[in-house]
Amino acid sequence: MKPIESMGDIWMRFLELRDSRIDEISLFGRKFYIKRDDLLESRFNGNKARKFYKFLVDDLFDIEEIVSYGGAQSNAMYALSNLAQLKNKKFTYYAKTLASYLRENIEGNLKNALENGMNLIELNSCEYDIFLESFKSGEFAKKLYIKQGGAEKFAKLGMEILAEELNHDIDSLNLKNPAVVISSGTGVSALYLSKFLKYDLFTTNSIGDMEYLKKQMLEIEDYDIGTIGFLATQKKYHFGNLYRELYEIYLETKRAGIEFDLLYDCKMWQALLENLEIFEGRDIVFIHTGGVNGNITQLKRYSFKEYFVI
Ligand SMILES: *Cc1c(COP(=O)(O)O)cnc(C)c1O
DSSP: OOOOOOHHHHHHHHHHHTSOOEEEEEETTEEEEEEEGGGSOGGGOHHHHHHTHHHHHSOOTTOSEEEEEOOTTOHHHHHHHHHHHHHTOEEEEEEEOOOHHHHHSOOHHHHHHHHTTOEEEEEOHHHHHHHHHHOOOEEETTEEEOOGGGOSTTHHHHHHHHHHHHHHHHHHHTOSSOEEEOOOSSSHHHHHHHHHOSSEEEEOOSSSOHHHHHHHHHHHOOOOOTTEEEOOOSSOOOTTOOBHHHHHHHHHHHHTTOOOOTTTHHHHHHHHHHTGGGGTTOOEEEEEOOOGGGHHHHHHHHTSGGGOBO
């Protein structure tokens, strides 16, 4: 059996690596700067490492169990299973009844989370809806309840630290009229980043349409989101579906020696490439949000080409 690293060791490594580097990479015939959050401590990689940072440094002394819900392959689920394991807490996760294919082939984030001791509770759609209606986030009776995808105010701390790193590094790189780009799911990351970042921030929607993204952001905290640039795509993309152009972006970046996740970052690249003309004369810093471990299951689906939505 692999010796389990002590919590202290993992924290130290995490804290050391927290300050991820910026690489200059040539992609799609242009120069980009990539903030390598994918290289953060692998169990708390990318966006979710930033988002759950507060709980990593907090001792969660009064908490016995972490409770959350959402998709059965979610990156947030996997990150929380790691958090729970590290902090020696129970982790209960509610999801809709698994599709039979997934049940017979448990893999990716679900497999890893179950191996971390996650207690999965499956609900049929009706039960799931009732569960959602009664769900309240926060601390109650030694349990910490976290909304789907970690769309909560606690993300602020980690995003403030990310913004400080960017402010500092972009200054020292002397970039030309810099523009920072980050993908969005719930939008909580982009929302808080925009508060602390000195530079212009751009994002796009991956879950639901642009109006839904803005609405979700404002539900988290009533900030002025007028400073954020929202980049639209011509076509509507449905989260989790397969698209030839996203797969091609994946392949091209992979050829250049860097892998991005297919669900969020490849969609962000698509929106960015469709709107490149507004970045004339500007240096672009693309935040790699990690989550490439989620690619295993997506890539398998892409290998059955008939699933392509053209
Ligand atoms: C969760 C996630 C996002 C989206 O973050 P939000 O704060 O929900 O907008 C982006 N990229 C990756 C890889 C993620 O796991």
